[in-house]
Amino acid sequence: MIRSQSLVILLAGCLALPGAALAQPAPATPPAAANPLPTTTNPDPKNPGTADIPVPAQAGAAPSATPTTGPRQTLVATPGDANDVDEVSLPAKPAAILAGRAKWEEAVPSLKAAFQRIEADLAKAGIQAVGRPLAVFAKTDDDGFQYDAMIPIAAMPDPKHAEADGLRFGTTPSGRALRFPHKGSYDEIDGTYETLTAYLDAKDVVVQDRFIEEYVTDLNDKADEKLDVNIYALPK
Numbered sequence: 316m317i318r319s320q321s322l323v324i325l326l327a328g329c330l331a332l333p334g335a336a337l338a339q340p341a342p343a344t345p346p347a348a349a350n351p352l353p354t355t356t357n358p359d360p361k362n363p364g365t366a367d368i369p370v371p372a373q374a375g376a377a378p379s380a381t382p383t384t385g386p387r388q389t390l391v392a393t394p395g396d397a398n399d400v401d402e403v404s405l406p407a408k409p410a411a412i413l414a415g416r417a418k419w420e421e422a423v424p425s426l427k428a429a430f431q432r433i434e435a436d437l438a439k440a441g442i443q444a445v446g447r448p449l450a451v452f453a454k455t456d457d458d459g460f461q462y463d464a465m466i467p468i469a470a471m472p473d474p475k476h477a478e479a480d481g482l483r484f485g486t487t488p489s490g491r492a493l494r495f496p497h498k499g500s501y502d503e504i505d506g507t508y509e510t511l512t513a514y515l516d517a518k519d520v521v522v523q524d525r526f527i528e529e530y531v532t533d534l535n536d537k538a539d540e541k542l543d544v545n546i547y548a549l550p551k
Contacts, residue, residue, distance in 0.1 A: 387447045389531055390467075390487065395496040395545060400514060405547065407489035408446060408467040411437055413482050418459040423501055423537040426450050429464035430534070436482050443469040450528045451488060488527055490549060493520075497544040501537040507546060515548065523549040 391403045411433045417425035430448045437444050446467025454461045465487055472484060495514075497507040515522060531543035 388445060388467075389447050389529060389545065390449075390547075391494065391545075395494045397496045397498050401494050403492050403494050403547075405487070405489045405492050405549075407486040409469075409471040410446070410449070410465040410467045410485060410487050411442070411444070411482060412485050413464045414461070415464060416459060416461045422460075423534060426462070426464060427534055429462075430466065433464060433466045433482065437466070437468065440472065442472050445469050446487075448530045448534065449487060450530075452526045452528070453524075488525065488547070488549060492527075492547040492549050493522075495546040495548070497542075497546055499542065500540050501534070501542055501544075504544065504546075507544075511546060511548060521551045523551055525549065 390405050390408070393403075395401055413429050413433050415425060415429050426448075433448075434444065444466050449465040449467075451463040451465065452460055453463065467487055468484075493515075495507060495511045497504050527545075527547040527549075529545040529547065531545060532539075532541060534542070
């Protein structure tokens with residue numbers, strides 16, 4: 316994926332206080348390995364719950380990556396300004412979670428397949444999904460990344476539904492966050508991450524070792540120009 320270097324750099328480092336207009340992209344710096352996600356995720360491939368998410372087959376019908384029964388809510392109700400950065404407070408919401416890993420060039424099909432798998436498991440269990448899909452990025456390098464795919468649900472389920480074949484239940488990341496909207500294809504999201512890096516560098520803010528992508532519109536194709544994504548950086 317073309318944004319691999321930007322995200323590797325971001326997960327390594329420090330960076331800003333919100334409120335100013337977006338800065339111009341900073342020159343790229345050598346990538347560095349990032350720390351693993353420190354909360355509910357265990358992205359170690361040797362541990363249960365982390366698996367390669369297969370690319371969905373072209374033939375045959377597949378579950379929709381986002382539900383068709385009622386509107387899904389974003390973590391923050393007020394939309395972001397496409398030309399600015401804003402500070403928001405993320406609520407902790409119960410969520411179904413599936414850990415995965417993928418190469419950068421397979422990011423969209425891998426994430427899409429993960430969301431489809433979560434949707435299918437929730438439907439089987441009769442659990443109501445209420446939020447937009449999220450991807451929480453953990454370890455990254457030049458070749459690929461590890462992530463938690465999440466879909467917020469109405470309430471934490473009965474214990475009998477927990478920990479089923481890699482699917483688990485927890486909460487979405489919460490607390491103060493900087494929201495960077497991206498509108499355009501996933502192929503172009505690297506530019507938004509470069510802007511994010513420059514903004515944080517200019518403001519000298521240190522952020523947590525995780526970045527969140529929230530898909531306001533369906534993540535169907537990396538060339539979809541109508542894609543709307545909220546990128547969240549969580550200051551320390």
